[in-house]
Amino acid sequence: GDSVTQTEGLVTVTEGLPVKLNCTYQTTYLTIAFFWYVQYLNEAPQVLLKSSTDNKRTEHQGFHATLHKSSSSFHLQKSSAQLSDSALYYCALGNNYAQGLTFGLGTRVSVFP
Amino acid sequence: NTKITQSPRYLILGRANKSLECEQHLGHNAMYWYKQSAEKPPELMFLYNLKQLIRNETVPSRFIPECPDSSKLLLHISAVDPEDSAVYFCASSQARDWGGANTGQLYFGEGSKLTVL
Numbered sequence: 001g002d003s004v005t006q007t008e009g010l011v012t013v014t015e016g017l018p019v020k021l022n023c024t025y026q027t028t029y030l031t032i033a034f035f036w037y038v039q040y041l042n043e044a045p046q047v048l049l050k051s052s053t054d055n056k057r058t059e060h061q062g063f064h065a066t067l068h069k070s071s072s073s074f075h076l077q078k079s080s081a082q083l084s085d086s087a088l089y090y091c092a093l094g095n096n097y098a099q100g101l102t103f104g105l106g107t108r109v110s111v112f113p
Numbered sequence: 114n115t116k117i118t119q120s121p122r123y124l125i126l127g128r129a130n131k132s133l134e135c136e137q138h139l140g141h142n143a144m145y146w147y148k149q150s151a152e153k154p155p156e157l158m159f160l161y162n163l164k165q166l167i168r169n170e171t172v173p174s175r176f177i178p179e180c181p182d183s184s185k186l187l188l189h190i191s192a193v194d195p196e197d198s199a200v201y202f203c204a205s206s207q208a209r210d211w212g213g214a215n216t217g218q219l220y221f222g223e224g225s226k227l228t229v230l
Contacts, residue, residue, distance in 0.1 A: 033217045044202055044221035045155065090154055094217030100145055100206075101219055103154035 002027045002093050006104035013081045013111055021076040021107045023091035032095050034067055034074045037103075039088040048089070049076065081111045117222035119203050125228045126193050133188040133225045135203030144186045145204040145219070146178060155202060155221075161186065193229045200224040 003026045013019045023036075033052040037045040051058045051067045051074065058065055065076045074091060088108050092101040117137045124131060137144060143162045147155035157170055159178040166178065175194075179187040186203055203222040 035218060044224050045219075046221070047218055050218055092219075100157045100160050101217065106152075106154050 002029070002095060002102040004091050004093050004102050004104035006089075006091055006107050008107045009105070010108045010110065013109065015083055015111055015113050016080050018077065018079050019081045019085070019109060019111075021089055021091075021109070023074045023076065023104060025072050025074070025091075025093050027093060027095065029095035032093060034065075035092045035094070035101065036063070036065060036074075036076050037090040037092055039090065039106075041087075045090060081109075083111050083113065085109055086111045117203060117205060117220055119201075119222040119225050121225060122223060123226050123228075125230060127230050128192050130189070130191045131193070131227075132190070133201055133203075135186040135188075135222055137184050137186075137203070137205040137220070137222075139205055139207075139220060140184075141205035141207050141220070142183065143206045144180065144183075145206075146186065146188050147202040147204055147221075148199050149202060149224075150199045155204075158201075159188075190227075193227070195229045198227060198229045200226045 005024045007022045035047055036049040038048045039045040049058050049060050049065050054067055054069045063078045065074055067074050088106050090106045091104040094101045116139050119135045145160050146158040148158050149155045158172050159169055161180040164180045164183055175191045177189040202224045204219045206219050
């Protein structure tokens with residue numbers, strides 16, 4: 001089956017500095033899609049970024065990620081972290097068999113002034 | 114997000130029976146129940162595609178899903194256990210349409226927080 005690995009459980013960053021969250025995956029399917037979900041306190045997960053195209057940069061709300069099938073990665077980055085970015089971030093993988101998404105364990109981001 | 118509504122939003126139970134309700138107004142053909150325990154990712158419980166239950170995870174038998182029509186989803190819980198304390202999210206997606214990056218994206222409802230005494 002599919003698996004998604006997020007290596008950092010907690011990332012702390014100073015406001016204005018860059019932040020990077022790692023995501024790697026394993027899958028046996030050829031047709032796949034990737035998502036970054038963000039979950040704020042006491043809210044539901046909501047999609048932040050999505051991609052199914054190899055080597056194409058995807059951007060939204062100052063965040064960006066590029067799917068690299070050669071390295072099985074979909075890292076999330078932002079050049080300047082904001083206090084409002086403090087949240088839980090999940091990397092997720094979907095395949096074309098309508099089995100739902102496979103989530104990583106999540107990375108909590110804490111941005112300090 | 115008012116496009117997927119869940120009720121009730123909060124419930125506190127002893128060993129009682131209760132049902133969670135969900136309705137989506139996105140025209141999606143797949144609906145899901147996810148369980149999220151504290152500091153853990155959402156875990157898939159049940160998946161309905163066009164009202165057919167096509168994936169049932171190893172969930173305790175006291176959880177019984179029901180899909181009365183393609184836009185509604187119910188989760189019946191009987192004799193809850195303290196380990197059932199969690200937030201239960203309903204979600205939907207447009208499955209089997211892989212023409213672009215929108216496909217397979219899950220849209221979550223606000224969640225129903227269950228506290229078992």
